[in-house]
Amino acid sequence: MFSDFDFDVIARSARYLLVDGLGFTLTLTALATAGGVVFGTLLALARLSSLPLLPRVAGLYVNVLRSLPLVLVIFWFYFLVPYIGQWTTGASRPIQVGAFWSALITFTLFEAAYFCEIIRAGIQSIPRGQIAAGQALGLTYAQVTTTIVLPQAFRTMLPVLLTQTIVLFQDTSLVYVISITDLLGAAAKVAQRDGRLVEMYLFAAAIYFVISLTASLLVKRLQARIAIIR
Amino acid sequence: MRVTTLAAALLAASAICGGAQAQDLTGTLKKIKETGSITLGTRDSSVPFSYLDDKQQPIGYAMDLCGRIVEAVKDELKLAKLDVKLNPVTSATRIPLMANGTIDLECGSTTNNVERQQQVSFTITHFLTASRWVTKKSANIKKLTDLKGKTVVSTAGTTNIKQLNEANAAQNLGINIVAAKDHAEAFLMVETDRAVAFVMDDILLAGLVAASKAPAAYEISEDGLSKPEPYGIMLRRDDPAFKKVVDAAMSKIYTSGEITKIYDKWFMNPVPPKNLNLNVPMSAGLKKLMTKPTDSPNPDDY
Amino acid sequence: MNYNWNWGIFFQPSPEGAGTYLGMLVTGLQWTVVTALCSWALAFTLGSIVGIVRTLPQAWARRLGDAYVELFRNIPVLVQMFLWFFVLPELLPQAAGMWVKQLPNAPFWTAVVCLGFFTSARVAEQVRAGILALSRGQSMAGLALGLTRAQTYRHVLLPMAYRIVMPPLTSEFLNNLKNTSVALTIGLLELTARARAIQEFSFQVFEAFTAATVVYLLINLVVVGAMSLLERRLRVPGFIMAK
Numbered sequence: 001m002f003s004d005f006d007f008d009v010i011a012r013s014a015r016y017l018l019v020d021g022l023g024f025t026l027t028l029t030a031l032a033t034a035g036g037v038v039f040g041t042l043l044a045l046a047r048l049s050s051l052p053l054l055p056r057v058a059g060l061y062v063n064v065l066r067s068l069p070l071v072l073v074i075f076w077f078y079f080l081v082p083y084i085g086q087w088t089t090g091a092s093r094p095i096q097v098g099a100f101w102s103a104l105i106t107f108t109l110f111e112a113a114y115f116c117e118i119i120r121a122g123i124q125s126i127p128r129g130q131i132a133a134g135q136a137l138g139l140t141y142a143q144v145t146t147t148i149v150l151p152q153a154f155r156t157m158l159p160v161l162l163t164q165t166i167v168l169f170q171d172t173s174l175v176y177v178i179s180i181t182d183l184l185g186a187a188a189k190v191a192q193r194d195g196r197l198v199e200m201y202l203f204a205a206a207i208y209f210v211i212s213l214t215a216s217l218l219v220k221r222l223q224a225r226i227a228i229i230r
Numbered sequence: 231m232r233v234t235t236l237a238a239a240l241l242a243a244s245a246i247c248g249g250a251q252a253q254d255l256t257g258t259l260k261k262i263k264e265t266g267s268i269t270l271g272t273r274d275s276s277v278p279f280s281y282l283d284d285k286q287q288p289i290g291y292a293m294d295l296c297g298r299i300v301e302a303v304k305d306e307l308k309l310a311k312l313d314v315k316l317n318p319v320t321s322a323t324r325i326p327l328m329a330n331g332t333i334d335l336e337c338g339s340t341t342n343n344v345e346r347q348q349q350v351s352f353t354i355t356h357f358l359t360a361s362r363w364v365t366k367k368s369a370n371i372k373k374l375t376d377l378k379g380k381t382v383v384s385t386a387g388t389t390n391i392k393q394l395n396e397a398n399a400a401q402n403l404g405i406n407i408v409a410a411k412d413h414a415e416a417f418l419m420v421e422t423d424r425a426v427a428f429v430m431d432d433i434l435l436a437g438l439v440a441a442s443k444a445p446a447a448y449e450i451s452e453d454g455l456s457k458p459e460p461y462g463i464m465l466r467r468d469d470p471a472f473k474k475v476v477d478a479a480m481s482k483i484y485t486s487g488e489i490t491k492i493y494d495k496w497f498m499n500p501v502p503p504k505n506l507n508l509n510v511p512m513s514a515g516l517k518k519l520m521t522k523p524t525d526s527p528n529p530d531d532y
Numbered sequence: 533m534n535y536n537w538n539w540g541i542f543f544q545p546s547p548e549g550a551g552t553y554l555g556m557l558v559t560g561l562q563w564t565v566v567t568a569l570c571s572w573a574l575a576f577t578l579g580s581i582v583g584i585v586r587t588l589p590q591a592w593a594r595r596l597g598d599a600y601v602e603l604f605r606n607i608p609v610l611v612q613m614f615l616w617f618f619v620l621p622e623l624l625p626q627a628a629g630m631w632v633k634q635l636p637n638a639p640f641w642t643a644v645v646c647l648g649f650f651t652s653a654r655v656a657e658q659v660r661a662g663i664l665a666l667s668r669g670q671s672m673a674g675l676a677l678g679l680t681r682a683q684t685y686r687h688v689l690l691p692m693a694y695r696i697v698m699p700p701l702t703s704e705f706l707n708n709l710k711n712t713s714v715a716l717t718i719g720l721l722e723l724t725a726r727a728r729a730i731q732e733f734s735f736q737v738f739e740a741f742t743a744a745t746v747v748y749l750l751i752n753l754v755v756v757g758a759m760s761l762l763e764r765r766l767r768v769p770g771f772i773m774a775k
Contacts, residue, residue: 016286064745067706067752069713072724072744078323079737082330093261094331096269099317102332170608177717179274179318179412181286184611189274189282192414193503195421195443198622201614205607212606322728326737329535348536349735381638383719387732392547399549408639408719409729419719422618423633 009196010203013186021186022207028103028182029169035108036168037161040115045145047120058116065113070174077106078178099180103172111168118160122153159223166215170208183207255307257469258334262303267313270296271324271333271464275414277437278496279357279461280338284503288316288337291496292463295356295483296337299463302479320412322387325349328464335476336464339434341389342527343459351473352462354480354523358515358532359431361390361455364417364439364448369426373453374403381406383416383425393455394429413438420448429455433510440506457529458515481523489520541736542743553730557743560726565751567643567722568709574648575708579655584685586660597656604653609646610714616646617718643715651708658700662693695766702759706752723747 010017046058065073081102085095097105126149134144154161173184181189184204191200255263262268272288273280279292304312317333324340327333328350339359342352363382365371374397384391386409398405408425410416417438419425428435432450439448465476483489490512495501497510515532524531542554586597604612617639621629635641666689674684694701716725727744731737 020286064749067710067749068745069710069724069748071713071716072727072741072748075724075728076741076745079326079330079741082332086331093257096261096265096331098269098315098332166606170606173608173610174714176610177411178323179320181318184608184614186286188415188614189286192275192412192418193282193441195418197418197422197614197618201611201619205611205615208608208611209603209606213602216602216606322732325735326731329737346735386728392733395548399547406636409721409725410719411717418618422622423630424617424638 006196006199009190009194009199013190013200016190017183017186017203020181021183024100024181024185025169025172025183028100028107028172028175029165031104032107032111032172033165033168035104036111036115037119039108039112041119041150043112043116044119044123047116048123062113062116065110066117070110070171071177073110074103074106074174074177077109078102081105099178103175103178103180107168107172111164111171114164114167115161118157118164119153121160122157123149125156126152155226159219159226162219162222163216166212166219169215170212173208256471258466258472259303259307259469259475261331262312262334263307263309266309266311267315268300268303268335269315269317269333270300271319271327271336271338272316273338274318274320274412275438276339276434277441278501278508279434281437288318289502290337291492292337292339292356292461294492294495295480296335296463298483298488299335299353299476299479302482303475306475320387321385322411324387324464328466331466334465339431339461340464341431341459342462342525343389344527347467347527349467351465351467351469352460352525352527353465353473353476354484354525355460355462355516355519355532356480357433357461358458358513358529359433359461360458361393361429362432362435362451362453363427363429363455364420364435364450365427366420366423366447367449368447371427371451374401374455377403377405377427379404379406380426381408381424382427382429383408383410383419384429385410385413385416388430389459390429390431390455397455417442427451431459431461433508436508436510440508441504458513458532459529460527460532462525477523477525484520484523487520535738537739538734538736539739541730541734541739544734546730547733553734553740556726556730557723557747560721560723560744561747563640563720564709564712564722567640567647567712567715567720568705570644571647571651571712572705572708574644575651575655575704578648578652580659582652582656583659583663584690586656587663588681597660601653601656604649605657609650609711610717612650613642613646613714613718617642639715639718639720642718643712643720647708647711647715650711651704654704654707655701658697658704659693661700662697663689665696666692692768695763695768698759698763698766702755705759706755709751709755710748 043058043062046054047062049055081097082094085091085097086093089095130148131144134148139147172182175182176184176188179185187200187204191197272293275281276290278290280288280290283289300312300314317327319327319333319336319338324336324338325346328336339357340352342355371377382394382405384394384407391407391409394405394407397403398407408419410419413430413434416428416430420428421442432454435450439445439450442448463476465473483492493512497508500507518532542557543552545551546553546556548556582597582600585593586601588594621632624632632638670688670692671684674688675681679687712720712722713724715722716728723744727740730740734740
């Protein structure tokens, strides 16, 4: 069954697949995780804030995005982001956003909704007494949040946050639908050009598998270590 | 040329102003002047109009034409340097991405028709092609009715899939229509027997067949779903100043006869990546454009 | 904004002849729902089996179950979709491969199988967690009463475990429903694909996607509402629920 399996096509296109394709996937994953955690933290604080309206707005945002398939959100943002840019900056024409930035913005905004819920759970796991103690010491909201609440929340939630990052890494493959060259996009382009889809898709699957598995095993080890400390 | 009164007025106005100062410029020209860059929408597998070569760089007939247009824009704006950015598009994303400003020119194989002109604009026609289908010879499909009840693929967002849908409904054929993301993916479905036929512009089918593993195994239908329709390089709607520059550049390519050279390079000679020769001589309709360039969406004008 | 809004588009006839653009959305919704339900049935069955296997005393069985979960969890669902659709038939003997490819509604069956396996790994995780959340005394008590291991699972462990993991299973169900949209890449004409097709035929991008968005939100509301009702009905008195 593997008699006409062409390993050569993998060797020939390895540079393109790994440098252009996987490079894009990893860059997008790293930047979107960073952006998603920052925005997700802000959303979590907004959801837990005692200000009027703010928790509702943040909650609506999170629940709407979590109800939608990522594929639909990718289409939405690819077409919508330039208009949003125009609207937020007051420019006279839609802001030109390249494929990479569009993907980055989409994943940051989408995954922030998921990161938000993880961080919110982390914050809620901290005893209220600690916040009261901080306030009693005369610390401001910002000081309590950044020096007492968030460090502990992140620490508790680190394994879950990392697991979500692995999910994000796999999710980036969906940029295929807008023809961006990520790992899967690169594999598909070679597969279609050379008619070598069996080799290319199996190769891409193997790479995703190895990276995700390694990462999730590392997360498990981390989880065990954190569990001992606490 | 189809030019509305308003556009004519604006054209005249822009002609008086000339193309010098940035503050006089509007729309796309202003944007290009300010940013020093222009973004071209490119395709993955529209052979030989716009497709990826061995190094995964977009090349092709429409890319060459766009190159000439970019030069003309650069001269018009008197720019020392114009940065050309490339953004991949699919049949399904090209029109929204044009409207939302992601791309400034779409260099591919987009059919110019009246419906699309409500959303975007086209410059002078660069090719004429009819909608047909490709099948494996072994499937023995001769007429449209032979496709009754079978699975047929076409590319999402094309005029072809729309025509196929309309024919399917009108003639009650019960064809199971599947939409693929791009031409290569659609052809792959025929190659792997997922679909019996692929409905597309005949020239694109010829390119895909020529590049396939076994070109002799396929045949392109005699029957078509449409008359030969014009392809045009796409630009934003309601931007007469930019369209004027682009149209002028295209007209020059035709009237100077340069078109023959560019055309022959892609249709009469071996092209990368597999050095295949499509051997499609210039059609009579296209030749007519050399004396009378037009951007008409009406197939009967050619 | 250089865009012609036209909300009336949904009542205009679609180029597919048989109805309006609204009709296209409705058939899309039907495919989404049917695909989600069928794949969920498969995922729930497989996931329960694997989840149970992972709590058995036999180490080799647990390891096999773990390997199953890791395999399906660590490959993106879109890649799995391509493996089932494009790669698998090529690896089968030619006649079998041809049969698979020429199945009527091949994208639908592929999506059901692919999502079924993909989601089953997640269901297995939840079922396992639910069983492990019960105190060990429960299974010991069952065995001490003379029940076989199968009976202990059937009558003691599983009824409690499923109730405990109902909330996470609900969200897995919703994830599975959302994942049906990935099948548009293999030609399944589900809701997102139909919204995209409306955009392509009519060029009304924002109207089409807005409509699909609203439909997804409604489905979510309905499912979440129904599940919380069900949870309340199935609550075991005196037992503290996970929620």
